[in-house]
Amino acid sequence: MTEPDAELLRTRGLRVTQGRLAVLGVLDRLPHADADGVHRALADDGAETSVQSVHNVLGDLTAAGIVRRFEPARSAARYERRIGDNHHHAVCSSCGRVDDVDCVVGEAPCMHADAPAGFTVQAAEVTFVGLCADCAPAT
Amino acid sequence: MTEPDAELLRTRGLRVTQGRLAVLGVLDRLPHADADGVHRALADDGAETSVQSVHNVLGDLTAAGIVRRFEPARSAARYERRIGDNHHHAVCSSCGRVDDVDCVVGEAPCMHADAPAGFTVQAAEVTFVGLCADCAPAT
DNA sequence: TCGCTTGATTTGATCGATTCACGATAAGCG
DNA sequence: CGCTTATCGTGAATCGATCAAATCAAGCGA
Numbered sequence: 001m002t003e004p005d006a007e008l009l010r011t012r013g014l015r016v017t018q019g020r021l022a023v024l025g026v027l028d029r030l031p032h033a034d035a036d037g038v039h040r041a042l043a044d045d046g047a048e049t050s051v052q053s054v055h056n057v058l059g060d061l062t063a064a065g066i067v068r069r070f071e072p073a074r075s076a077a078r079y080e081r082r083i084g085d086n087h088h089h090a091v092c093s094s095c096g097r098v099d100d101v102d103c104v105v106g107e108a109p110c111m112h113a114d115a116p117a118g119f120t121v122q123a124a125e126v127t128f129v130g131l132c133a134d135c136a137p138a139t
Numbered sequence: 140m141t142e143p144d145a146e147l148l149r150t151r152g153l154r155v156t157q158g159r160l161a162v163l164g165v166l167d168r169l170p171h172a173d174a175d176g177v178h179r180a181l182a183d184d185g186a187e188t189s190v191q192s193v194h195n196v197l198g199d200l201t202a203a204g205i206v207r208r209f210e211p212a213r214s215a216a217r218y219e220r221r222i223g224d225n226h227h228h229a230v231c232s233s234c235g236r237v238d239d240v241d242c243v244v245g246e247a248p249c250m251h252a253d254a255p256a257g258f259t260v261q262a263a264e265v266t267f268v269g270l271c272a273d274c275a276p277a278t
Numbered sequence: 279t280c281g282c283t284t285g286a287t288t289t290g291a292t293c294g295a296t297t298c299a300c301g302a303t304a305a306g307c308g
Numbered sequence: 309c310g311c312t313t314a315t316c317g318t319g320a321a322t323c324g325a326t327c328a329a330a331t332c333a334a335g336c337g338a
Binding site: 069070071073074077090092093099101116117118119120121122123124125126127128129130131132133134136 | 208209210212213216229231232238240255256257258259260261262263264265266267268269270271272273275
């Protein structure tokens with residue numbers, strides 16, 4: 001089979017290494033994993049690597065624009081592969097679960113806000129904090 | 140003169156102490172200061188306090204609902220006194236400057252997104268990342 | 279007004295996440 | 309196949325924030 005991830009890495013000028021492919025594979029299964037989560041997933045797969053290396057790989061992938069880094073308040077940085085579309089996140093304040101949210105406005109969500117004079121908006125980070133279905137209090 | 144801040148503290152069931160009044164005063168001058176910024180501002184005023192105490196005070200004020208804590212990506216936690224209205228923030232990715240942004244939608248900004256089934260939205264955190272007027276590249 | 283009770287502050291240690299520095303390793307090219 | 313250089317792995321170090329125990333003072337009642 002062809003390796004689309006490998007091709008993707010080459011396109012961005014990055015070398016194709018086993019560690020990077022493994023991290024990308026983990027992010028396919030865990031779409032909102034943090035650095036420690038990626039490391040644990042790799043360890044479960046039998047790969048021996050260090051948390052620092054995971055940080056290193058994630059940093060490279062982020063710099064190359066292959067993954068996106070976002071930091072929910074009160075949580076470690078998380079990484080995801082969904083880029084290009086500017087979607088939001090719903091974070092459960094009870095269990096920490098993260099879900100994607102597509103804004104109905106479309107690609108440029110909430111960009112219609114009154115930005116300060118001269119401010120150039122590069123990206124909008126929108127996070128909804130609340131309770132997911134599993135953690136919703138019994139009514 | 141009366142001390143509205145002191146009255147505010149009593150209303151929330153907190154004791155009125157010099158440290159808390161000082162922190163609130165700093166947040167009036169620096170509307171988006173982080174813990175270290177508050178500590179430095181207090182030091183400039185001649186007050187002798189530790190960074191840990193500032194964290195403690197800010198934590199108390201946050202728990203009491205007097206100040207709001209928000210954490211821009213790639214930055215330390217910041218605190219502000221503007222609460223009640225649900226405004227957003229514009230963060231300059233170059234100089235780190237933070238400005239308030241009033242969303243045109245009103246009090247419940249961007250709440251019209253498609254939340255996951257069963258998800259109860261408690262709060263929406265919206266952050267615009269970009270370049271402020273001072274840091275905008277010369278065109 | 280004085281003293282007591284309890285909350286608040288201080289100090290120092292500690293933790294978690296991330297970054298930095300450098301030697302070891304392997305990817306990719308000729 | 310061998311070289312060059314980006315990448316990985318190991319360890320230490322940093323930064324922000326939290327925790328725990330001892331000291332201190334705000335605000336109550338006598």
